[in-house]
Amino acid sequence: MNTFEEVVEAKGHLIDSGIMSQILDRVIEHKCTFEIEKFLVGKTNDDYSLARIKIQSHSSESLKELLDILVPLGCYLAEEQDARIEPALGSGRVPDDFYSSTNYRTYVRLSGNWKLVQEQRMDAVIRVDPDGPRCGKLRDIRKGDLVVCGHAGIKVVREFKDRERKDFTFMASEISSERRVEVAVRQLAEMLHQTHAARGKIVVVAGPVVVHTGGVEGMCKMIRGGYVQAFLGGNAIAVHDIEYALYKTSLGVQLETGMPAHEGHRNHMRAINFINQYGSVAAAVEAGALQSGVMYELVKSKVPFALAGSIRDDGPLPDTICDMVEAQARYAVLLKDAEVVMILGTMLHGIGAANMIPSWVRTVCIDINPAVVTKLSDRGSSQTVGIVTDAGTFLHLLKEQL
């Protein structure tokens, strides 16, 4: 009955990563059957395992769908073949069976050699350029570009959760509001120290709640201390930061006293109007008109930043990038070679950034809403760990450790 079959192999920490379990689950869910032809188990924590699995299905369609799912999990066809390369049909148009990338390290077999894919990111097309394969956005594909299709000749290497990293246990923890925030902050501070000392790149992605909850001082200290190599956000964090620098309010709340200034939404519009007269945030800083805050420190420390616009923006500031294709491009440039990405109180820009980074970048999401981190994980950014607390308190605690 199940007359269609394919033999796949997988290699790595198959058991302790849980990958083997996932592979078999997926086979069953697709109403296919499996037979494990070979299974060499790593004897100790340092050894790899190897599995060779025969998969059978009642239809070639269903088998293809299953392979669509197994290849990203690290399975590759046992019989080694080159990847199939097809020319793009037009701008942003590729054959329907194009390979859609994950954020895991990927190799493609070309002319008998396995080549590492460059600029790894998820939901991309793998374009084969003269100098090798690389991830590209569908929208950047042009007619005739060569793209990888089908399942042959593709190997995905899934990192397993790095169990040896004894120092950063919080990275192994599940998301929960019942965990000890202090411990996680202490370990994160240590990670930032190490990255900083090794001149690694730290990127901060932040939402306006950093300002509302009193995190400006902490963020400024991070920037001055050299712990931020790039800063990503939207129009709102910049507007509220500048509002706070100029008028000591944030969305009209007087941050020093907590006194609610009901309906006092006017100051954020004043802040935009204020910057408009200088033409940019940097110009306002240089003119001595803006003298404190996150944006001020970024300019002073020459940390590059990108503010992406959104449908809910007021203003926006002259620095805000209104075109989303351009904003994504700028985000991608600033995220390149990041080693640690900290996402503070912003689901929108957090997902935006997480979409662009490979799986091996350490991503930490700080949010008072546990659902935000869960959502990041659901989208495939499973490397993301979360600390459930408000951004202001987090930065206060972190400041003490840096």
Added chain:
Amino acid sequence: MNTFEEVVEAKGHLIDSGIMSQILDRVIEHKCTFEIEKFLVGKTNDDYSLARIKIQSHSSESLKELLDILVPLGCYLAEEQDARIEPALGSGRVPDDFYSSTNYRTYVRLSGNWKLVQEQRMDAVIRVDPDGPRCGKLRDIRKGDLVVCGHAGIKVVREFKDRERKDFTFMASEISSERRVEVAVRQLAEMLHQTHAARGKIVVVAGPVVVHTGGVEGMCKMIRGGYVQAFLGGNAIAVHDIEYALYKTSLGVQLETGMPAHEGHRNHMRAINFINQYGSVAAAVEAGALQSGVMYELVKSKVPFALAGSIRDDGPLPDTICDMVEAQARYAVLLKDAEVVMILGTMLHGIGAANMIPSWVRTVCIDINPAVVTKLSDRGSSQTVGIVTDAGTFLHLLKEQL
């Protein structure tokens, strides 16, 4: 000591709306003092009240700040004067004491006459054109445009919660997950019926969760029934709707069976690639290639739609507006003269739309997260009422009533 003073008046349902209480609270919070010189209370529910209040402060600065807050609450200077009009200083540049608008009905006194402000929306500048005052975005202001500044000659009319609307009690309810969803849906259905019968405009703002939670069929029925005059969303709802129409999955989940297709994120990229070959959603519908779903029904029923891009988009679809200034302009056009706005499972586009509409538009936000509605209210869209449930279930219940 408090030698700076100003006498203001307010008129309307001051007590039952809670406005009078708010006015006095704000005075005290600003460390100013008040004396109620006159207070004529409406005897019955139909009568207006009138208050005349002398406010004293120790500094002119503090008095100005207080007036910044009292004017939006409906207070106006007792001594009638014309509004102060100043020319804009440049593109997107106005004097620092420009009046920042609310979403409440506003009148401006010009040459002794009170004129209704057109295109009322919040966080705008009031520009005085030859044919009268209107709200304008700061970014659209050009050098020399005349804008309203200061506090004189401005009257804001706050609607109070419409207590007579016995039929729509859910609109008076506080947001809570402990309320009866069925009752709220029944009343909302009745409101839609009445609006539809009177040829009023209903605008839907929807996020992709409508698709994930199984709301496509219900939404399609609404569109076919003529209950949707404009549709606002982002790239994601369109992509996942088309993914579902073509492949019966949504973010890789098989919606009919609930079977999770883990890591099966490929189909939404296929959907984008599919539409790319036609050049637009409408072209795909016309070619007979897209044959069902929300986007299909919108095209078939000739309901105008706007898809705003965002930093987290994949693709995007050719129909998605990538420039945020353009997207906001398109949203504003489609929201014009709306009588009912339904926001379904999207905070981002919900706030984007709510920013643009005047306070008298009935806005209903359906979200499983009570915090979303609270956030909408916090931003000043106090007319927004919430129904706490998931979009799919909501549309299932609503479908039964339409």
Added chain:
Amino acid sequence: MNTFEEVVEAKGHLIDSGIMSQILDRVIEHKCTFEIEKFLVGKTNDDYSLARIKIQSHSSESLKELLDILVPLGCYLAEEQDARIEPALGSGRVPDDFYSSTNYRTYVRLSGNWKLVQEQRMDAVIRVDPDGPRCGKLRDIRKGDLVVCGHAGIKVVREFKDRERKDFTFMASEISSERRVEVAVRQLAEMLHQTHAARGKIVVVAGPVVVHTGGVEGMCKMIRGGYVQAFLGGNAIAVHDIEYALYKTSLGVQLETGMPAHEGHRNHMRAINFINQYGSVAAAVEAGALQSGVMYELVKSKVPFALAGSIRDDGPLPDTICDMVEAQARYAVLLKDAEVVMILGTMLHGIGAANMIPSWVRTVCIDINPAVVTKLSDRGSSQTVGIVTDAGTFLHLLKEQL
């Protein structure tokens, strides 16, 4: 048509408290009509207002229902009469129109004199004892006890939000996770200082999340510093505190390292077994067997505590009160004369305590879930203010201020 009528009066800060607005809203909602016969408005913030309102209804039943709601809001019948007193019909049995108390200060008119009700709490019966009226639980009523019925002769005094309390602005704030936690903590610390200096009573109500999130040290410091006069909780906080003192884990998590000890639920059972051999927590402390933690400090500082059992308890500890009637009685004793009540991470015991305290006790609820505070407010404990953060971080910040 509306032939049934009643004239009521209300006195106090009717406008700035929002009470007047509420009274009129309730009349309309009950489809009754009102006529404001007199309204003397307080000229300044220090003056009271007085309202005299004629209410008309189409049925005597509906008028009675409305009065059920207006009397707790501070309205009293304009025509002064004694309260109606009826004998209880049996144990826990009173006439159906008994007056159900609020937590606001209440006076009852007896033989022409207004008498203050003792032991004010909500959802109680007012029993008239020889020495005056007092609140009593329905279950404690015995046949023949005299209880207040109907609406005549009852005056409820609603405190309005104390606008003069400039120092504690956080108490006026709405619940939001977008506020600055540090400011609220600083002000709360100041409130605790003042209460402590004046030898006022501070009661802590705490859940096990205090232990899980690393708050033990902070709580111990509060106890040693004399900032806790009584401690209320359940079985779980004591078990996990002792588990942590003995084994350095909490629900099996190693708190110092954050290392998750999956499935390591055994230690909390060991802790119970450990205490069982001494017969009580106090005995284990005295024997030198338990040497640290919250329970240890309570015993050492002779702070009385009450642990209420629940359906989900393991053990329970010998100290846990398994009978709920007894546990409520013990809670009530410890809450008597409290000036500040801090509720930390427990909805169950928080509502239990809040049910028992009068409205003028300052109640602060610290919880990472904003819904918990909202729920406390919904139940009528509107005096409760919330700080949205996790208990461990909160106690860490508070510790720095004490």
Added chain:
Amino acid sequence: MNTFEEVVEAKGHLIDSGIMSQILDRVIEHKCTFEIEKFLVGKTNDDYSLARIKIQSHSSESLKELLDILVPLGCYLAEEQDARIEPALGSGRVPDDFYSSTNYRTYVRLSGNWKLVQEQRMDAVIRVDPDGPRCGKLRDIRKGDLVVCGHAGIKVVREFKDRERKDFTFMASEISSERRVEVAVRQLAEMLHQTHAARGKIVVVAGPVVVHTGGVEGMCKMIRGGYVQAFLGGNAIAVHDIEYALYKTSLGVQLETGMPAHEGHRNHMRAINFINQYGSVAAAVEAGALQSGVMYELVKSKVPFALAGSIRDDGPLPDTICDMVEAQARYAVLLKDAEVVMILGTMLHGIGAANMIPSWVRTVCIDINPAVVTKLSDRGSSQTVGIVTDAGTFLHLLKEQL
């Protein structure tokens, strides 16, 4: 260096259940090392796997702690020995190394024979009675009772997620508010049908939110249809159900119209007073005084129920069990042999019930707050699946399917 060692074996669906991965993770986390001496993998989905693992540690203490965690995961000492049995030291007092049970099926080796443990539940002691081993609460242990200690002679059988259950895919889904509620309800209805047809036992655990959200009618239909064999709750669900039956309000909200009856908390006290005159709910039903609602249907259909008291109860009703030890005992009796347990809108009673049931009982938790289900899972009730929606809507949808 690691001179302490132990060889364990595990058998079953080790890979597809993820158990093997967990075992190895725990070894590493405890800084021990492993060597897989044997690993026979099941070739197909129907075959078991067998693993034999040598574990080494630097201390005997750390090895013991690790075994505390591995035994519940299904590992047993490779060298077969009888379980070690020790006499209890007193009432509620056992040796410190007693075995604390899980809710998974467990066998104990006595005199060379593996015996199934009766009355399996978590956090219990295994007592060896003359007729065999059974789980017992620590508090029920008496001096001299024989209890299982250490790690030898204990086998825990972990069920893996039942992948063949194609009909109930929702049971395999992760908790998310972005899933399709309708599909889950349809499958749950089918499960209830099958259980009902096979005369299996269905137990409902419900909180008062069932009444507030309009679920009374749906629940009544379930009871009348024979889909409820036992009903567990607290005082509140009964009080509010009776309040609704008598006065059509729930916490003062008129459920039919959704009209909020602010401050109208009096009716729930009237309901208690009403029942008090009859002495019990059943007596009120028999007297014809209570004629509708959930409690009415339970009495009429002779479905046994248990109402557990809590510290936050008003009243309580005469039927409410105030003693928690007695309440737990009554819950345990009603849960015995349950096949399906439905938990509706109550974390407190849900955890109470979940603590008592073995892992093979299908448990479904319906709650609008995803955190409730997560919390149930965290506590070890990993068999629990969740449907994120409000109870009223859920019962409305379910009613259509039954």
